[in-house]
Amino acid sequence: MSAATAxxxxxxxxxxxxxxxxxxxxxxxxxxxxxTGLVEPNLFSANGVRSTLLLACPLAIxxxxxxxxxxxxxxDLSTVMTANFAAYVAANQSGQGPVVALGLALAVGLxxxxxxxxxxxxxxxxxxxxxxxxxxxxxxxxTVGLVGDGFLSGSTxxxxxxxxxxxxxxxxxxxxxxxxxxxVAAALIFGLARTGLGRAIYAVGDNPVACRLAGVRIWQVLLxxxxxxxxxxxxxxxxxxxxxxxxxxxxxxxYLLPSVAAAxxxxxxxxxxxxxxxGTILGALILTVLNRLLLALDTTEAFRQILYGLIVLALAWxxxxxxxxxxx
Amino acid sequence: xxxTPRAVAATPLPRPSGRATRFRRRQGWVVGVALLLGVLIFxxxxxxxxxxxxxxxxxxxxxxxxxxxxxxxxxxxxxxxxDLSVGAMMVxxxxxxxxxxxxxxxxxxxxxxxxxxxxxxxxSGLIGxxxxxxxxxxxxxxxxxxxxxxxxxxxxxxxxxxxxxxxFQQLLVGGFDEPLPATLWLAALLLLIWLPFKRSRLGIATxxxxxxxxxxxxxxxxxxxxxxxxxxxxxxxxxxAGIVTTAFTGSGEPRASIGATATLTSVAAVVxxxxxxLGGSGTLLGxxxxxxxxxxxxxxxxxxxxxxxxxxxxxxxxxxxxxxIGGLVQxxxxxx
Numbered sequence: 001m002s003a004a005t006a007x008x009x010x011x012x013x014x015x016x017x018x019x020x021x022x023x024x025x026x027x028x029x030x031x032x033x034x035x036t037g038l039v040e041p042n043l044f045s046a047n048g049v050r051s052t053l054l055l056a057c058p059l060a061i062x063x064x065x066x067x068x069x070x071x072x073x074x075x076d077l078s079t080v081m082t083a084n085f086a087a088y089v090a091a092n093q094s095g096q097g098p099v100v101a102l103g104l105a106l107a108v109g110l111x112x113x114x115x116x117x118x119x120x121x122x123x124x125x126x127x128x129x130x131x132x133x134x135x136x137x138x139x140x141x142x143t144v145g146l147v148g149d150g151f152l153s154g155s156t157x158x159x160x161x162x163x164x165x166x167x168x169x170x171x172x173x174x175x176x177x178x179x180x181x182x183x184v185a186a187a188l189i190f191g192l193a194r195t196g197l198g199r200a201i202y203a204v205g206d207n208p209v210a211c212r213l214a215g216v217r218i219w220q221v222l223l224x225x226x227x228x229x230x231x232x233x234x235x236x237x238x239x240x241x242x243x244x245x246x247x248x249x250x251x252x253x254x255y256l257l258p259s260v261a262a263a264x265x266x267x268x269x270x271x272x273x274x275x276x277x278x279g280t281i282l283g284a285l286i287l288t289v290l291n292r293l294l295l296a297l298d299t300t301e302a303f304r305q306i307l308y309g310l311i312v313l314a315l316a317w318x319x320x321x322x323x324x325x326x327x328x
Numbered sequence: 329x330x331x332t333p334r335a336v337a338a339t340p341l342p343r344p345s346g347r348a349t350r351f352r353r354r355q356g357w358v359v360g361v362a363l364l365l366g367v368l369i370f371x372x373x374x375x376x377x378x379x380x381x382x383x384x385x386x387x388x389x390x391x392x393x394x395x396x397x398x399x400x401x402x403x404x405x406x407x408x409x410x411d412l413s414v415g416a417m418m419v420x421x422x423x424x425x426x427x428x429x430x431x432x433x434x435x436x437x438x439x440x441x442x443x444x445x446x447x448x449x450x451x452s453g454l455i456g457x458x459x460x461x462x463x464x465x466x467x468x469x470x471x472x473x474x475x476x477x478x479x480x481x482x483x484x485x486x487x488x489x490x491x492x493x494x495x496f497q498q499l500l501v502g503g504f505d506e507p508l509p510a511t512l513w514l515a516a517l518l519l520l521i522w523l524p525f526k527r528s529r530l531g532i533a534t535x536x537x538x539x540x541x542x543x544x545x546x547x548x549x550x551x552x553x554x555x556x557x558x559x560x561x562x563x564x565x566x567x568x569a570g571i572v573t574t575a576f577t578g579s580g581e582p583r584a585s586i587g588a589t590a591t592l593t594s595v596a597a598v599v600x601x602x603x604x605x606l607g608g609s610g611t612l613l614g615x616x617x618x619x620x621x622x623x624x625x626x627x628x629x630x631x632x633x634x635x636x637x638x639x640x641x642x643x644x645x646x647x648x649x650x651x652x653i654g655g656l657v658q659x660x661x662x663x664x
Contacts (some may be wrong), residue, residue: 022477062461077465077592110548126605128410128464132592133648140640147635253585302482305584309475316472 023268025282036293047175052288057177060284061236062255063262065229069278070263072205073272074127076229080256081138082112083237084249090238091156091247098161105234113230121222142249156247166242177239188277205272262287265315344450357602358614365617368624384507389576391623392510393569397590398597400565405598407558408538408607411464414566415591416477421448421570423481426490426580439495445567452563456556478584490580500575504588522612534558539608596647597622
């Protein structure tokens with residue numbers, strides 16, 4: 001709006017940032033990392049880098065779910081419950097060997113995503129409500145399964161392969177899970193930019209009516225998005241369990257809002273059609289470093305929460321300011 | 329080609345609809361929810377041999393917090409936004425109230441309650457102002473705000489505690505077999521706060537802004553101011569929710585997860601209550617009735633001898649199915 005009256009140099013500068021939000025985010029990340037490093041010098045060591053990447057990975061994969069859904073104008077509030085459920089199933093069935101256990105965990109994601117996708121795509125249920133209801137159903141299923149001689153009762157044992165993948169070190173500052181993360185990121189960035197489905201995802205989020213008139217089968221796009229979202233969520237759940245070395249029915253719940261925040265900070269519009277996974281990666285790294293900084297400051301939990309909220313808000317505000325991408 | 333439902337050309341003049349049609353269109357959903365609630369209450373009634381004032385008070389007083397949060401959420405949703413901080417606001421109000429009210433007389437306690445509600449209105453108005461000024465989508469602003477508010481609640485009260493005046497409790501949520509106070513308070517808030525607001529210019533502006541922000545702006549509605557006022561009103565309701573929680577439980581509880589769960593349930597109640605998430609339609613009565621339906625489900629399950637954990641499953645399925653049915657009902661209306 002006000003960009004029209006600004007002088008051309010500023011406008012050009014701003015346009016560059018709009019086109020490449022990753023530059024600004026990268027700058028924020030570097031500054032934040034240095035500031036945190038001053039408080040906690042350990043962060044500059046190989047081990048510090050490793051632990052940052054290690055913790056950012058599952059958050060970034062959860063945020064990938066949100067990025068995909070938000071690009072279509074939706075949101076997925078059932079990701080964390082899917083993650084918990086999948087991790088629990090894998091640990092519970094680990095006696096049957098890693099292939100079966102991991103297969104069952106991903107099957108959980110596939111089932112949840114299919115139901116979500118059919119609800120949102122075919123029955124046009126608002127995604128917020130559909131996934132909220134799904135989260136509620138999953139919470140109930142997990143709780144019921146755990147009670148007495150339910151299907152999830154019995155011993156849980158973490159798959160050794162998960163522990164290796166999720167918390168092992170490849171070399172120096174590179175944790176094993178970075179490889180997995182890099183694969184996911186490459187697939188998403190390439191897929192969103194270069195494939196038909198990727199473009200359809202942006203198009204559906206930008207203007208569903210035009211999409212329908214252009215012959216895009218919107219329900220198929222949405223189904224694919226929610227299935228991918230739930231599969232990514234189960235993957236993130238497995239990684240979380242590998243890092244923490246345990247499983248719990250509400251293990252990842254605290255990561256729901258940060259995963260949305262990571263996508264938002266990364267410049268993906270919650271209104272759909274704008275954004276991408278590159279920004280989300282940086283958003284997840286920023287939040288992880290921020291968390292580290294707040295922990296290093298040795299403040300109370302209360303103060304940390306307040307700062308966290310304020311910084312997320314400030315980043316979102318600055319982003320909207322710079323790009324002029326205001327909500328309607 | 330001409331099968332597009334939004335053909336612009338040659339729109340026939342709208343025929344004036346009859347009183348019955350209008351009622352069905354405007355209030356049909358609320359009547360439906362009320363019927364559902366009636367069925368659920370009757371079911372509960374048939375489950376318990378001695379269904380009396382004690383049971384009714386338990387239901388009404390126990391649901392009041394959720395009902396108030398559903399009202400807060402509805403106001404924001406009607407104005408075209410969504411507020412993910414209502415639950416955290418409720419927790420904050422609960423903590424401030426419980427801390428200050430501990431071992432006070434009735435007079436000061438009432439003053440504290442009023443002050444806490446005022447604080448909630450100011451904070452919520454501030455959140456709304458930030459959303460309007462920054463242009464960041466509501467969902468993001470209120471998400472961030474919910475972190476800040478839960479942090480503040482932890483500063484006020486770092487562990488469960490505090491207290492309130494027993495007479496104040498009796499006044500607000502009634503004794504163990506007095507269903508009247510809680511019911512009257514809810515009815516009074518709906519009739520004396522919401523109804524006049526809805527009928528005022530501000531209320532109409534709120535619906536207009538929620539329905540189509542650009543059109544409202546072009547019609548001379550002050551969009552920003554209207555949205556901020558909607559937030560202030562929502563702050564009033566969530567502040568009240570915190571006070572009611574204090575009166576009902578007699579203490580303060582700063583856990584952030586309580587706020588998060590309450591927020592999500594309030595969204596569910598709003599949708600079940602027939603307030604479209606797109607904004608601009610619905611009333612507050614529907615979500616209040618829906619809140620009662622949602623909180624009756626666990627009790628009913630328990631009465632059936634089921635594992636009450638199935639209540640979560642049932643709640644989720646009911647929310648999804650009702651919204652699906654609602655979508656199917658609305659499709660022919662939209663394409664007309």
